[in-house]
Amino acid sequence: MVWGRRRIRIALVASAVLGAGALLAVSESTEQRRSSGTTATAPVAATVVAPAPAAVRVAAATPRCFGAASMARKRCHNPALKGRLIPRPSIARRETARYPGKECYQSGVQQIRLNRGCTFGTRAAGRPHVILVGDSHARALMPAFVEMAEAGHISLEAQVRGSCSWTTSRVNHPDKSRIRPCTLYRKNLQRWLLRQARTTDVVVTTGYARQVSGSAKSQVIKMRDLWRPVIKRGVRVIAISDNPRLTREPQKCLVKHGATRGARKCGVSTKAGLHRDPFLLTAKKTRGATALDLRPRFCKKGFCPAVIGGANVYRDHTHITVTYSKTLAPVITGKFRAMRIIR
Known part of the structure; x- marks a missing residue:
């Protein structure tokens, strides 16, 4: 049971990390198209090493507590976002x-x-x-x-x-x-x-x-x-x-x-x-x-x-x-x- 709970926790953290990475990839690919003059509205799918259904779900999700959500009165903290910077400065x-x-x-x-x-x-x-x-x-x-x-x-x-x-x-x-x-x-x-x-x-x-x-x-x-x-x-x-x-x-x-x-x-x-x-x-x-x-x-x-x-x-x-x-x-x-x- 202990190992089972650990595996669940590991899976949740991994999912959050993938979500943050996917959001970064989508944000950057979309902005790069805009700056190049491309007018397509559909975002380029993020490349995630995972089975296809999971990758689609992760790419579509916003990481928990991302951005303004982390400043809520009721504390919202996602350790997977520590050290993340979305989008990058460029x-x-x-x-x-x-x-x-x-x-x-x-x-x-x-x-x-x-x-x-x-x-x-x-x-x-x-x-x-x-x-x-x-x-x-x-x-x-x-x-x-x-x-x-x-x-x-x-x-x-x-x-x-x-x-x-x-x-x-x-x-x-x-x-x-x-x-x-x-x-x-x-x-x-x-x-x-x-x-x-x-x-x-x-x-x-x-x-x-x-x-x-x-x-x-x-x-x-x-x-x-x-x-x-x-x-x-x-x-x-x-x-x-x-x-x-x-x-x-x-x-x-x-x-x-x-x-x-x-x-x-x-x-x-x-x-x-x-x-x-x-x-x-x-x-x-x-x-x-x-x-x-x-x-x-x-x-x-x-x-x-x-x-x-x-x-x-x-x-x-x-x-x-x-x-x-x-x-x-x-x-x-x-x-x-x-x-x-x-x-």
């Missing part, structure tokens, strides 16, 4: 949300017109329609919401644009040429949101907190200026916290220190990495808006590591990887259920 630095065939993000910060056709999932009775708005930090969260749409929880449309969050506050950026185009874009976005209100259930917004200028009081006032007209039309606004900002380039740091030491060496304290968050602040002070604080999924005990549950969290100083964003999908899904937005 892939992580290129991980941005790209959706071939859809206009979801225009590269220029001079953009004035809205994006077109950045939709996911199918609209259906009883399925909330969500619009995601914000800047490049909202774009970084898109993969989580796309996962939710593909799972049938929501239908989704995204209007995201660099250096231009959903507020009337001026963009706090040294490049002043960004200010006027952002102002014009916001006017177009606001008109569009008001037209869409009749068929929209939720607007989700987030952004780079440090680029929202003004005092805490003025930040709230200027966000409310845009949020309230949408809320008055029966749309719920959910504001998500901004992610931490690192003080060093994460991928170079992780190459130097590796996953285990780099998790801390390349991370940042909450004091240095977190900033006053106008999105949460405004949501807490606005009727019809809800604050969704994801900071506990990035930081714990005063520190925000660069590697969480085997996942490489940050693409660069300020943006999270597609990989980590996807691990937030179950977290956000759970929050939406608690808010009774989805069943």
Whole structure:
């Protein structure tokens, strides 16, 4: 009986290790196709030395406690993920949300017109329609919401644009040429949101907190200026916290220190990495808006590591990887259920 239990434990650990390796292979092969211009959507199967049925099951599974799951209040620990770094730095630095065939993000910060056709999932009775708005930090969260749409929880449309969050506050950026185009874009976005209100259930917004200028009081006032007209039309606004900002380039740091030491060496304290968050602040002070604080999924005990549950969290100083964003999908899904937005 003792040997039997040992064999079961060994099998479980081996399965978790294979799962982590398979996820890495799928992530890297998919990203390599994207960077080479290939538009095929089916991921290349990971090569695993195991019987075919088991290999298929392992390749399709996400390792237990991977990414944001490991930061749950109830401790989630998978020893097989120790020392793992998924994706590796050469892939992580290129991980941005790209959706071939859809206009979801225009590269220029001079953009004035809205994006077109950045939709996911199918609209259906009883399925909330969500619009995601914000800047490049909202774009970084898109993969989580796309996962939710593909799972049938929501239908989704995204209007995201660099250096231009959903507020009337001026963009706090040294490049002043960004200010006027952002102002014009916001006017177009606001008109569009008001037209869409009749068929929209939720607007989700987030952004780079440090680029929202003004005092805490003025930040709230200027966000409310845009949020309230949408809320008055029966749309719920959910504001998500901004992610931490690192003080060093994460991928170079992780190459130097590796996953285990780099998790801390390349991370940042909450004091240095977190900033006053106008999105949460405004949501807490606005009727019809809800604050969704994801900071506990990035930081714990005063520190925000660069590697969480085997996942490489940050693409660069300020943006999270597609990989980590996807691990937030179950977290956000759970929050939406608690808010009774989805069943």
